[in-house]
Amino acid sequence: MNRTKSTMRITHIDYTILGLLKQQPGTAYGIRKIFETTALGNFSSSPGTIYPAVRKLKKLGFVVDTDKHKRGSTMKLTDAGIAALKKWLLLPVKKEDITRNTNLLILRFAFMDDLIDMTSRVGFLEGFVHQVTMYLEELNIFYQKNADTLPVQGRIAFEHGLMQCQAHLKWGIHALKTLKVKGYEN
Template identity: 40%
Template sequence: MKKAFKITSLDYAILGLIHQEPLSGYGIRKQFETTALGNYSSSPGAVYPALNRLQKFNLVTKSRLPEQKKEKFHCTSLGLNTLKEWLLLPVEITDVAKRNDELLLKFAFMHKLLHKNQVLEFLQSFKIQLQLYIAELKEFHKREGAHLPLHGRLAFEHGLASYSATLTWCKSTISTIRNHQKK
């Protein structure tokens, strides 16, 4: 029986990067070291096994052009379809609560892969789920805030402010993309 392959957020990050530009394993590691993708390990012990998995399941391939010194990884059509399917998954409240960084990673890779209406739909869904989650957090704070230890309450308030800032960003981004669409 063939073992099912579970794609990780690292795998999606790699697919998104090499969709934008074919990269060597070292080039992928450098992206993780020098960009906002730094929360992913740039360790050869993480990147190369992920690349091997992606190759094994025909999501990426590698080749070398005559003028290139290193082989570079490219998305296969299956890899591209897999990436698009991930981007189109509906936003759930648990994504907002536990995988906010992954939602922003998705958004970053949507630019040449999805139609603007699909991007706006994602952002609208993100906004709605943020509003629902913030309402839950505010209700908890109202009910339990006075009972929390000072530092616990202040840390909770930081989280609430962070989600509120993300909501403000989401609303602004929707407006920016809509206005850009009119041009």
């Protein structure tokens, strides 16, 4: 199926590749190795995932080859690729991001380094802390009402989710304090 640029959907893996190439130009093979050897292993590092994504990013004009060598072509982002990455990074934090994609939010934050202004980074973290706080309140209310009636393993599993959410909140507050203390001079 040959889709036009306007019908191509950009996925989280596409944005992750853009973020990696923003940090450092590289090859598709190099990107696969990063996915295989880092926490990005949560995504598929298979050639059937990475290479089609790279082809799509090239077709969209987000990535261009800079030189060819044994392991493939070194790629870098175009201005359009940088703009697409920035747009993704600046999306507001929503409840469903907290409930389903917290690791992706942390990845977005990691890619903000020299691409997003400090005010927007702080705003992102404030949104993160707000959404986690709201979700944690919902979880606590549910737990208080239902803990005694849950099967033991179900209660323990739910407690894991509570503790994980509390850890996300602690990290968000820590990150916010760190940026606010060191941040505005950057």
